[in-house]
Amino acid sequence: MNYSKMIDNERGLISREIFSDKDIFEEELERVFTRAWLFVGHESQIPNPGDFFTSRMGTESVILTRDKKNKIHVFHNSCRHRGMKVCQYDHGNTQLFTCPYHSWSFTTEGKLFGVPQYKGLYEEHLNKDEWSLIEVAQIYNYKGTIWATWDKDAPDFLTYLGEAKTHLDLALDCRDGREGGSEVLMGVHKWIIPCNWKVAAENFLGDTYHNVSHRSVDLVGIGPSAEAGVKGRRDNELEFAKHLWVNFPGGHGVHSAIVPEDSPFVNTFQNNPVVADYFQYCHDERKRRMGEQARLMPFVGTIFPNASFHGRQPRSICVWHPHGPEKTEAWRFFLVDKDAPQEVKDFMRRYYMRYSGPAGMTEQDDMENWNYATAGSRGPIARRYPYNYMQSLGTALPPGEGPVAGNVSLQVSEENPRQFYRAWRNYMNEESWDVLADKAPAQKGQGN
Numbered sequence: 001m002n003y004s005k006m007i008d009n010e011r012g013l014i015s016r017e018i019f020s021d022k023d024i025f026e027e028e029l030e031r032v033f034t035r036a037w038l039f040v041g042h043e044s045q046i047p048n049p050g051d052f053f054t055s056r057m058g059t060e061s062v063i064l065t066r067d068k069k070n071k072i073h074v075f076h077n078s079c080r081h082r083g084m085k086v087c088q089y090d091h092g093n094t095q096l097f098t099c100p101y102h103s104w105s106f107t108t109e110g111k112l113f114g115v116p117q118y119k120g121l122y123e124e125h126l127n128k129d130e131w132s133l134i135e136v137a138q139i140y141n142y143k144g145t146i147w148a149t150w151d152k153d154a155p156d157f158l159t160y161l162g163e164a165k166t167h168l169d170l171a172l173d174c175r176d177g178r179e180g181g182s183e184v185l186m187g188v189h190k191w192i193i194p195c196n197w198k199v200a201a202e203n204f205l206g207d208t209y210h211n212v213s214h215r216s217v218d219l220v221g222i223g224p225s226a227e228a229g230v231k232g233r234r235d236n237e238l239e240f241a242k243h244l245w246v247n248f249p250g251g252h253g254v255h256s257a258i259v260p261e262d263s264p265f266v267n268t269f270q271n272n273p274v275v276a277d278y279f280q281y282c283h284d285e286r287k288r289r290m291g292e293q294a295r296l297m298p299f300v301g302t303i304f305p306n307a308s309f310h311g312r313q314p315r316s317i318c319v320w321h322p323h324g325p326e327k328t329e330a331w332r333f334f335l336v337d338k339d340a341p342q343e344v345k346d347f348m349r350r351y352y353m354r355y356s357g358p359a360g361m362t363e364q365d366d367m368e369n370w371n372y373a374t375a376g377s378r379g380p381i382a383r384r385y386p387y388n389y390m391q392s393l394g395t396a397l398p399p400g401e402g403p404v405a406g407n408v409s410l411q412v413s414e415e416n417p418r419q420f421y422r423a424w425r426n427y428m429n430e431e432s433w434d435v436l437a438d439k440a441p442a443q444k445g446q447g448n
């Protein structure tokens with residue numbers, strides 16, 4: 001495959017094939033998903049020893065678990081005997097993962113523990129220590145979010161994240177400016193859509209241009225204070241802000257904003273004084289703690305390759321799990337401050353569901369677009385014609401001149417997706433980690 005030809009950032013052209021071709025998809029699994037750091041889950045989902053949550057890395061099932069000594073692990077959810085899933089449940093608590101096929105069992109540390117008829121059938125040949133569950137090469141707990149990679153040579157997670165950290169922090173930190181402190185609100189919304197995973201990941205790089213497709217939810221007013229007559233689908237705290245589209249080495253991209261100095265609290269929770277008071281307090285406290293830094297507010301972002309986030313409302317992490325070139329399993333982990341009052345959590349839960357997830361009105365608008373954009377990439381005629389990624393070509397600020405670190409654009413721009421696909425091309429060309437981190441020029445691709 002000539003991936004360099006498929007991504008032409010000089011002219012802003014990207015091949016439709018990368019969104020529907022089966023062979024490209026298979027290579028992505030090997031070249032992107034076995035190397036990159038992937039979001040697996042949140043520590044609040046496994047608070048006690050023996051707790052587990054089954055997740056995915058690429059197309060493969062994995063178990064996120066906390067062992068007896070409170071150490072968090074991520075294991076391949078596949079028996080070392082014949083591959084059956086050793087964990088059949090979405091989440092729970094266990095002493096042992098017992099395979100339903102022939103009953104081999106594994107501890108929460110991944111060790112092979114029980115083998116039926118071990119003495120008579122295996123003792124001479126099978127060393128149990130050599131048949132543990134397969135464990136990821138690296139794992140990192142970042143402010144409660146758990147990330148993992150199968151590549152022992154990958155840089156550590158914080159190096160991988162780079163300056164995108166500042167923006168991810170804005171989603172993960174408490175609303176009052178304290179570091180960390182989030183939890184996943186109840187269960188995870190999971191659903192399958194007929195769309196290529198990159199279409200969704202790209203949208204979250206800051207596709208502000210598609211706002212028009214949410215016109216109906218804006219008109220209806222599904223925002224937190226819909227009943228108070230406030231139109232729109234979320235609060236309008238960024239109305240007077242300077243918007244930034246920023247990308248980073250490795251393909252991460254965000255849309256954040258800097259609000260004017262002394263921006264007042266925007267109260268969009270008028271219907272519920274407890275919630276309004278909570279967010280008013282958080283606004284003031286965040287400003288007190290962070291000073292000038294509090295002016296930087298998050299909107300959306302994607303950490304390469306498939307973990308996206310909504311930083312304010314509906315505050316969440318969205319993962320786009322690949323199933324096939326035209327099939328993606330979307331997972332939404334809604335976040336709240338762990339120590340927020342229950343009434344705030346309940347209110348946010350209802351708003352989140354109105355907005356996002358399979359029944360969320362805004363998410364439905366997006367899916368309608370993504371699904372057909374994928375189908376429209378498939379046909380023999382379609383594949384002859386590339387997609388247009390020319391928006392705001394060449395208008396990113398020179399390095400170091402933006403108000404935040406990274407490659408910054410101050411106007412609506414497709415620079416973030418161009419850089420996302422440049423990173424994707426580097427992975428697909430099996431470049432070294434130095435190239436992936438932009439520390440060395442690409443060997444096989446174009447430089448742009």
Ligand code: FES
Pocket residue numbers: 079080081082083084099100101102103104
């Ligand atoms: S496949 Fe698990 S015990 Fe045989």
Ligand SMILES: [Fe+2]
Pocket residue numbers: 210214362366
């Ligand atoms: Fe959208």
